[in-house]
Amino acid sequence: MKRMVLLVLLISGAALLVSAGALPQVRMIELPPDNAMSELKPGPGLEVVRANCVACHSTDYIVRQPRGDAKRWGTEVKKMISVYGAPVDEADAKVIVSYLATAYGPPEAKETKEKSPAKPATKTP
Numbered sequence: 001m002k003r004m005v006l007l008v009l010l011i012s013g014a015a016l017l018v019s020a021g022a023l024p025q026v027r028m029i030e031l032p033p034d035n036a037m038s039e040l041k042p043g044p045g046l047e048v049v050r051a052n053c054v055a056c057h058s059t060d061y062i063v064r065q066p067r068g069d070a071k072r073w074g075t076e077v078k079k080m081i082s083v084y085g086a087p088v089d090e091a092d093a094k095v096i097v098s099y100l101a102t103a104y105g106p107p108e109a110k111e112t113k114e115k116s117p118a119k120p121a122t123k124t125p
């Protein structure tokens with residue numbers, strides 16, 4: 001008997017889902033998570049990048065690029081807008097460039113801090 005009740009509940013549940021699906025409503029799709037290599041680094045502006053830069057390609061395209069300063073990333077974002085037609089407004093573009101130049105900025109800035117002159121960075125075995 002318990003099984004019967006459960007079955008009825010299941011069927012009515014399914015019927016509800018079907019009828020809900022028939023109503024006009026906003027449809028959402030959940031994108032699959034990016035692979036680990038393409039995870040964007042945390043930082044201010046990350047959400048703006050996610051909102052504007054994943055419609056056409058994965059974040060791999062950003063993560064696997066050589067690092068660059070604001071000028072280089074600015075050129076990249078401009079190219080997305082003018083060449084590929086990315087719908088990014090001026091204000092968002094600024095936030096995106098500043099995120100990219102910080103999270104994926106030029107390596108020299110970090111390396112000069114990390115490398116101390118006493119320790120050579122490369123060791124030959």
Ligand code: HEC
Nearest residue numbers: 052053055056061062065076077080084085086087088096
């Ligand atoms: C309208 C679609 C579209 C959107 C939105 C878009 N891109 Fe692209 N992106 C492309 C295409 C097309 C390519 C080139 C793909 C290829 O060459 O295989 C590309 C390539 C890239 C590359 C690789 C280097 C290059 O120049 O080819 C980077 C980096 C990149 N996009 C960053 C971004 C960033 C940052 C954003 C958000 C501002 C963004 N993209 C939004 C279409 C888009």
